[in-house]
Amino acid sequence: MANLNGRARQENTYDAIVVGSGITGGWAAKELTQKGLKTLVLERGPMVRHLEDYPTATLDPWQTKYPQGQLPPDELNAHYAVQKRTGYTLTEYTKHFFVRDDQNPYTEESRYDWIRGYHVGGRSLTWGRQSYRHSPIDFEANAREGIGVDWPIRYEELAPWYDHVERFIGVSGQAEGLPHLPDGQYQPPMEMNCVEKAFKAKSEARFPERRITMGRTAHLTDPTEEQLALGRTKCQYRNMCIRGCPFGGYYSSNSGGLVAAERTGNLVIRPGSIVTSLIYDEKKGKATGVRILDATTRQEEEFYADVVFLCASAFNSAWIMMNSTSSRFPNGFGNGSDQLGRNVMDHHLGVGASGEAPEFADMYYSGRRPNGIYVPRFRNLGDAATKRNDYLRGFGYQGGASRPGWDRDLTRQGRDPSGPRGFGAARKAALSQPGPWVIGLGGFGEILPYEDNRITLNRDKTDEFGLPTLSMNVTIRENELAMRRDMQTAAAEMLEAAGFKNVEGRDGGYAPGLGIHEMGTARMGRDPKTSVLNAHNQVHECKNVYVTDGAAMTSASCVNPSLTYMALTARAADHAVQARKRGEL
Amino acid sequence: MLLSRRDAIRGLTFTFGAAATGFAGRAMAAEPALAWTPTALTPDQARLVDVVAELIIPRTDTPGAREAGVPQFIDRALADYFDKAQAERLRAGLVRMDVDARAAHGDVFVALTPEQQVELLAGYDREASSTQGQTAGGGHFFPLLEDLVTVGYFTSEPGATVALRYDPVPGAYHGCVPLAELGRGWATR
Numbered sequence: 001m002a003n004l005n006g007r008a009r010q011e012n013t014y015d016a017i018v019v020g021s022g023i024t025g026g027w028a029a030k031e032l033t034q035k036g037l038k039t040l041v042l043e044r045g046p047m048v049r050h051l052e053d054y055p056t057a058t059l060d061p062w063q064t065k066y067p068q069g070q071l072p073p074d075e076l077n078a079h080y081a082v083q084k085r086t087g088y089t090l091t092e093y094t095k096h097f098f099v100r101d102d103q104n105p106y107t108e109e110s111r112y113d114w115i116r117g118y119h120v121g122g123r124s125l126t127w128g129r130q131s132y133r134h135s136p137i138d139f140e141a142n143a144r145e146g147i148g149v150d151w152p153i154r155y156e157e158l159a160p161w162y163d164h165v166e167r168f169i170g171v172s173g174q175a176e177g178l179p180h181l182p183d184g185q186y187q188p189p190m191e192m193n194c195v196e197k198a199f200k201a202k203s204e205a206r207f208p209e210r211r212i213t214m215g216r217t218a219h220l221t222d223p224t225e226e227q228l229a230l231g232r233t234k235c236q237y238r239n240m241c242i243r244g245c246p247f248g249g250y251y252s253s254n255s256g257g258l259v260a261a262e263r264t265g266n267l268v269i270r271p272g273s274i275v276t277s278l279i280y281d282e283k284k285g286k287a288t289g290v291r292i293l294d295a296t297t298r299q300e301e302e303f304y305a306d307v308v309f310l311c312a313s314a315f316n317s318a319w320i321m322m323n324s325t326s327s328r329f330p331n332g333f334g335n336g337s338d339q340l341g342r343n344v345m346d347h348h349l350g351v352g353a354s355g356e357a358p359e360f361a362d363m364y365y366s367g368r369r370p371n372g373i374y375v376p377r378f379r380n381l382g383d384a385a386t387k388r389n390d391y392l393r394g395f396g397y398q399g400g401a402s403r404p405g406w407d408r409d410l411t412r413q414g415r416d417p418s419g420p421r422g423f424g425a426a427r428k429a430a431l432s433q434p435g436p437w438v439i440g441l442g443g444f445g446e447i448l449p450y451e452d453n454r455i456t457l458n459r460d461k462t463d464e465f466g467l468p469t470l471s472m473n474v475t476i477r478e479n480e481l482a483m484r485r486d487m488q489t490a491a492a493e494m495l496e497a498a499g500f501k502n503v504e505g506r507d508g509g510y511a512p513g514l515g516i517h518e519m520g521t522a523r524m525g526r527d528p529k530t531s532v533l534n535a536h537n538q539v540h541e542c543k544n545v546y547v548t549d550g551a552a553m554t555s556a557s558c559v560n561p562s563l564t565y566m567a568l569t570a571r572a573a574d575h576a577v578q579a580r581k582r583g584e585l
Numbered sequence: 586m587l588l589s590r591r592d593a594i595r596g597l598t599f600t601f602g603a604a605a606t607g608f609a610g611r612a613m614a615a616e617p618a619l620a621w622t623p624t625a626l627t628p629d630q631a632r633l634v635d636v637v638a639e640l641i642i643p644r645t646d647t648p649g650a651r652e653a654g655v656p657q658f659i660d661r662a663l664a665d666y667f668d669k670a671q672a673e674r675l676r677a678g679l680v681r682m683d684v685d686a687r688a689a690h691g692d693v694f695v696a697l698t699p700e701q702q703v704e705l706l707a708g709y710d711r712e713a714s715s716t717q718g719q720t721a722g723g724g725h726f727f728p729l730l731e732d733l734v735t736v737g738y739f740t741s742e743p744g745a746t747v748a749l750r751y752d753p754v755p756g757a758y759h760g761c762v763p764l765a766e767l768g769r770g771w772a773t774r
Binding site for chain 2: 058060061062064065066067068070072073074190191192193194196197236237238239361362363364365366367368369402403405406407409410411423424425427428429431432433434435
């Protein structure tokens with residue numbers, strides 16, 4: 001191992017190291033560099049430069065190699081046995097932004113769909129971009145109900161950091177004045193279509209507590225000077241976001257945080273750097289840096305810094321900590337609580353309802369809106385009227401109305417019975433017109449933290465670099481199953497109240513991981529005996545290591561988590577800079 | 586809304602025939618020239634696919650499957666996209682079409698009249714709809730072929746931009762626009 005001394009050591013020394021370059025790594029890099037710290041970002045995958053490295057971003061439908069850009073079954077089965085499970089993420093347009101499963105093995109003690117991408121920007125390039133704040137009741141729920149441990153912070157402590165993040169990334173949305181879904185700093189909301197507007201009016205008349213609003217999404221609809229100066233422009237309604245946006249219309253690390261960080265002159269990004277462990281100095285009682293494996297040369301190397309931010313994703317940050325053993329930390333870094341790798345949470349989904357809208361046959365829309373409608377949580381809000389006796393917490397719905405296109409007639413998609421049949425001119429003419437309106441709602445439900453929902457380090461099974469791998473053992477329980485029944489029923493009620501036809505509730509099943517919101521593996525808490533991180537995302541047992549990705553989450557809420565990860569990261573970076581100035585790190 | 590194909594097709598009336606397809610008389614010369622070189626299909630199969638594709642999506646006031654390059658698209662799918670089972674299913678189907686054509690009318694499929702051709706296709710469609718969902722893993726060749734024609738056509742440049750509307754960079758979203766102003770369905774969503 002390269003144990004560097006003197007000049008070589010100095011060359012590998014920074015003020016801060018950030019592990020990972022995704023949605024939190026980009027934020028840590030931005031905040032730390034803007035506050036004057038020389039920062040090294042270590043990314044295990046290859047470089048992806050904004051604009052330059054989006055090879056499929058402007059492909060037209062007729063320019064794909066394969067039908068509809070779908071990968072051949074042989075390729076999917078051989079290389080993407082897990083990544084293909086979402087059914088929508090892995091295509092010819094996107095495969096370079098997802099891992100090959102045959103090269104990145106793990107063990108499924110129970111089924112776990114670990115959907116991920118290893119490259120600069122990580123999943124900030126392919127995320128769903130829905131951006132909601134956790135609410136006061138989310139931060140209080142564990143303590144009130146005696147579930148898991150209490151969050152060591154409250155909403156009010158994070159609120160200014162939500163403001164800070166929303167102003168920088170740009171979130172379009174509608175303020176609603178709901179205490180259980182706090183408003184933020186919004187650019188103008190996107191527009192509902194005719195059927196969604198009618199749905200809102202009719203459903204809210206019947207169920208006033210079930211607010212229907214426009215999705216809050218990290219797209220620019222009225223960019224600020226700061227966003228324009230970074231080279232980002234307004235969303236162009238292409239809805240090809242997952243390929244990378246040539247307009248910077250949505251927020252990614254690549255178009256946002258990393259660009260801002262680079263402009264400070266304080267940033268170094270080193271792609272191809274697999275961080276294998278933290279270096280712990282027993283005498284100093286703190287971490288002095290990290291060890292990496294160079295993905296190309298397969299050489300080990302060390303980098304040093306006063307402060308280390310783990311932003312490698314919930315599972316990989318936990319993996320690094322579990323793989324960082326020493327006489328001080330025989331069971332993994334900062335794992336005196338034995339909570340490392342436990343309390344895995346996600347959002348359970350795949351359940352809801354759909355219907356048909358006979359009205360508005362003469363109306364259509366133009367542009368491809370990369371967003372839908374949102375129904376904020378309306379169960380268990382703390383009052384008697386919303387209290388459920390069959391489960392704790394709640395769910396939100398994401399959905400929308402649209403008119404199916406020409407592909408409604410494909411047999412492999414189940415062929416719309418109302419669609420045109422036969423061969424020849426009549427069918428061709430019919431498919432050249434949009435199909436009848438359809439509308440759907442899909443739930444995103446909170447999963448409780450269960451100690452035995454955990455990932456563990458498997459030293460017996462190694463990857464191509466000879467590194468240990470993860471084993472997953474995560475299941476949903478009675479609380480989630482009871483919630484799912486309500487998620488289906490309540491969605492159908494709303495669609496029926498709005499007068500839609502052929503309303504069908506549906507539970508298409510859910511496997512842990514499919515929400516692609518894994519979190520909780522190094523939870524924040526007040527007590528080092530029962531949690532890994534403190535109120536500032538510092539490892540309780542080693543204060544100059546911060547973990548600010550999904551690993552930190554003490555509970556899951558039911559809203560998409562990335563905005564909260566970013567706010568926690570910005571807040572932790574500010575804390576690290578101040579603590580370093582005070583000589584506390 | 587995603588019902589099974591069997592449910593979807595049950596009891597529906599087909600609108601076949603020369604009037605619907607726009608053909609009259611013999612479909613093609615016995616040995617129509619092929620303007621391109623297939624890689625996965627044999628020349629005879631390519632001619633067959635060419636005729637079937639144009640029957641399914643004929644030229645009207647907008648280009649048809651042939652002009653949109655659908656036969657070439659199917660050749661590429663067979664070469665690069667299909668797995669072994671799918672490729673075998675499609676190839677066996679193409680062989681069968683000529684066998685059935687000979688048995689019923691004494692000549693290969695491409696040599697039949699459009700009425701005869703459409704009658705055979707309708708038979709395959711009925712057959713496929715009655716077996717759909719009953720054979721695990723397997724399946725009838727005809728939906729495979731029909732889907733390829735539909736996908737190949739509506740994702741082609743003429744299909745997407747002439748038969749449908751395509752806008753690579755809309756720039757804005759308008760949620761309530763009279764369909765009459767747009768005229769056709771969008772190629773992508």
